[in-house]
Amino acid sequence: MFDIVKSDLMLLETELLSVIHSPEKLITDISKHLIEAGGKRLRPALYFMCTKSRVADMEAIMPMAIAIELIHMATLVHDDVIDNAATRRGKATANSCWGNHSSVLIGDYLFAKAFSLVANKASSEMLKVLTDVICSMCEGEINQNRSTFQTNQKESDYLGRIEQKTADFIAASCELGGLAVGLSIDETKALREYGYSLGMAFQITDDILDVTASSEQIGKPVGNDLRQGIVTLPIIYALEHSPHKEELQEIVQTKNMSEEKIKRGLAILHETDAIEYSYSRVADYLQYARNVIPANILGEHREAFIAVADFVGLRNY
Amino acid sequence: MFDIVKSDLMLLETELLSVIHSPEKLITDISKHLIEAGGKRLRPALYFMCTKSRVADMEAIMPMAIAIELIHMATLVHDDVIDNAATRRGKATANSCWGNHSSVLIGDYLFAKAFSLVANKASSEMLKVLTDVICSMCEGEINQNRSTFQTNQKESDYLGRIEQKTADFIAASCELGGLAVGLSIDETKALREYGYSLGMAFQITDDILDVTASSEQIGKPVGNDLRQGIVTLPIIYALEHSPHKEELQEIVQTKNMSEEKIKRGLAILHETDAIEYSYSRVADYLQYARNVIPANILGEHREAFIAVADFVGLRNY
Numbered sequence: 001m002f003d004i005v006k007s008d009l010m011l012l013e014t015e016l017l018s019v020i021h022s023p024e025k026l027i028t029d030i031s032k033h034l035i036e037a038g039g040k041r042l043r044p045a046l047y048f049m050c051t052k053s054r055v056a057d058m059e060a061i062m063p064m065a066i067a068i069e070l071i072h073m074a075t076l077v078h079d080d081v082i083d084n085a086a087t088r089r090g091k092a093t094a095n096s097c098w099g100n101h102s103s104v105l106i107g108d109y110l111f112a113k114a115f116s117l118v119a120n121k122a123s124s125e126m127l128k129v130l131t132d133v134i135c136s137m138c139e140g141e142i143n144q145n146r147s148t149f150q151t152n153q154k155e156s157d158y159l160g161r162i163e164q165k166t167a168d169f170i171a172a173s174c175e176l177g178g179l180a181v182g183l184s185i186d187e188t189k190a191l192r193e194y195g196y197s198l199g200m201a202f203q204i205t206d207d208i209l210d211v212t213a214s215s216e217q218i219g220k221p222v223g224n225d226l227r228q229g230i231v232t233l234p235i236i237y238a239l240e241h242s243p244h245k246e247e248l249q250e251i252v253q254t255k256n257m258s259e260e261k262i263k264r265g266l267a268i269l270h271e272t273d274a275i276e277y278s279y280s281r282v283a284d285y286l287q288y289a290r291n292v293i294p295a296n297i298l299g300e301h302r303e304a305f306i307a308v309a310d311f312v313g314l315r316n317y
Numbered sequence: 318m319f320d321i322v323k324s325d326l327m328l329l330e331t332e333l334l335s336v337i338h339s340p341e342k343l344i345t346d347i348s349k350h351l352i353e354a355g356g357k358r359l360r361p362a363l364y365f366m367c368t369k370s371r372v373a374d375m376e377a378i379m380p381m382a383i384a385i386e387l388i389h390m391a392t393l394v395h396d397d398v399i400d401n402a403a404t405r406r407g408k409a410t411a412n413s414c415w416g417n418h419s420s421v422l423i424g425d426y427l428f429a430k431a432f433s434l435v436a437n438k439a440s441s442e443m444l445k446v447l448t449d450v451i452c453s454m455c456e457g458e459i460n461q462n463r464s465t466f467q468t469n470q471k472e473s474d475y476l477g478r479i480e481q482k483t484a485d486f487i488a489a490s491c492e493l494g495g496l497a498v499g500l501s502i503d504e505t506k507a508l509r510e511y512g513y514s515l516g517m518a519f520q521i522t523d524d525i526l527d528v529t530a531s532s533e534q535i536g537k538p539v540g541n542d543l544r545q546g547i548v549t550l551p552i553i554y555a556l557e558h559s560p561h562k563e564e565l566q567e568i569v570q571t572k573n574m575s576e577e578k579i580k581r582g583l584a585i586l587h588e589t590d591a592i593e594y595s596y597s598r599v600a601d602y603l604q605y606a607r608n609v610i611p612a613n614i615l616g617e618h619r620e621a622f623i624a625v626a627d628f629v630g631l632r633n634y
Binding site: 022023024026027074075078081082100101102104105106107108109111112113115116119120121124125127128130131132134135138139141142143145146 | 339340341343344391392395398399417418419421422423424425426428429430432433436437438441442444445447448449451452455456458459460462463
């Protein structure tokens, strides 16, 4: 899918490992573990893709790509501390290997390292985009935390939350690519909208997979959101449309849920059109993403933008 | 002590409360709690002091002062999560009121907010100073964590750690003040050294107070460092000089220590000259700080720099 940025992403891996090297060995070890645990590198890949309209100086554009991925990694480490997660993508989390103490600090370190890398390189406009989006992500996460186990949520509450939690950062990654190579305001704005729609589709797909995929596919137990009281789009749909909505309501509100109850909750959900409906929302966002690709992006460059949209719609991990 | 920056600090309080306002009410609530819990505002006070050689445009210099204090607050919130602390300065911690989940996120939010405030205002040199110092603080904290319960530490290990953990940030606050009003390289470097020495003295005093002050004075139980296995200067001195060094060694290595054992550890420490010796190191750093004040800082401005050094040496809270 990412052929057009394949060499950039390979270089990124080398650079990631190089920048996290610290005299404090534990920092190097944990960061290396996080980098080698892999991940889709979706955000830097999109950033690179959005620089391809112009001939870019790799040395000038690389630090922001690294910063974007480090910030993403920092949020994942802190998420895993918060959720007390033992595994991510089927691998042991930093907190399960090194404890919460080091994991909170390593997250802070990665945030700071990210800013440090771009502080004297990126334009002030780009720095502002990057820092504002982290505020937004934290707001989204806190909103999610506050609204757990709440059954009176609307689709719009959910959409607002995933916008802040996920889509804004993916939008910013695209916008930053445009800014890095000096594209026009209109073009940069279009790239941002592409990233935004993609991000919304990406998160909804994530939330669908949580109730459909096996733990082998996504590296975490099925029904994990339900277990944690996180009310996602399929759950909101089922709460509105199921003939067993009262029973589901009671399940969603339950803390420390038994596996049996989770199974029953998922069964109620799957009796409704929740999954079909959620996928239709994914399709809407992806169609919008395809439509908003700037007209002057052509050939294999345009194909790459479309391939990413296709990938987000089809992925099952 | 801080008369020369009193009005700046009053304005800072108003600005702090204003910038943390978020549509997500929980963020506003927790941040407000943190701001109203008070604190010495030592870092922004020093930053302001270092701008006083020139007539400064308050609107231009204020964002960095806010950023400095927000970053300090962020590190304290995360420290309290890490230490599972119930109180700080005698008041309930954020984690004890709102849980670890929100507290980790609020720390991230404050970091991001701090950078967001200065991203398009400060020079790239200033941004670099600010971001590098956070990396350094995280390294210092991780080093401290890694070296807990270790009795084979030298004074130089301790000094390297508190340099990263505390002194570098206070040094940076002073340097940033100089940079904010465009002082010469030499003058800015001298201000940085002043802040560095002050920071070293400040942290050694903190570590002395931990083994001498009552819990009413410092708002946390006496011997807290010993309890957590944090090996500070007085402890290192006692480990080297006490006739009961083997017994103390065994105490320092103990996890989940009984109150009785802490008392015995403190008693062994107080039989030595550990406190006198540690205060002599404080005095050395403060003397150096007084000597390094740039020669063109005169009158009440110079008096303020000296008063801060005196305060750090005398404080008992």
